[in-house]
Amino acid sequence: MVIVRNLEETFGKTKGKEWFRIYKREDMPSSIDEQIKRLKNAHFKATKCLWTKNNLAIIIANK
Numbered sequence: 001m002v003i004v005r006n007l008e009e010t011f012g013k014t015k016g017k018e019w020f021r022i023y024k025r026e027d028m029p030s031s032i033d034e035q036i037k038r039l040k041n042a043h044f045k046a047t048k049c050l051w052t053k054n055n056l057a058i059i060i061a062n063k
Helices: 002-011 013-026 032-041
Strands: 045-053 056-062
Touching (some): 002 013, 032 045, 032 056
Antiparallel strands (some): 045 056
C-alpha cells in the first residue's frame, strides 16, 4: 500500500505503522454522491464532480 510505504519512509517502520493506525481510525471517506449531497444540504448550488482517480476527486460548487 502506497500510504504505508510513504509513512514508513518518512517516519521509519515503527512510527509509520503507528501513524497508519491513526490514519485508518480518523479517515472516514465517503462517496462522491454523499459529498455532493452534503454540499447541497449546505445550500451549495451547481455541484459537479470534474475529475476522479482512485480515491481522489475534484468537486466544484457555487454558494
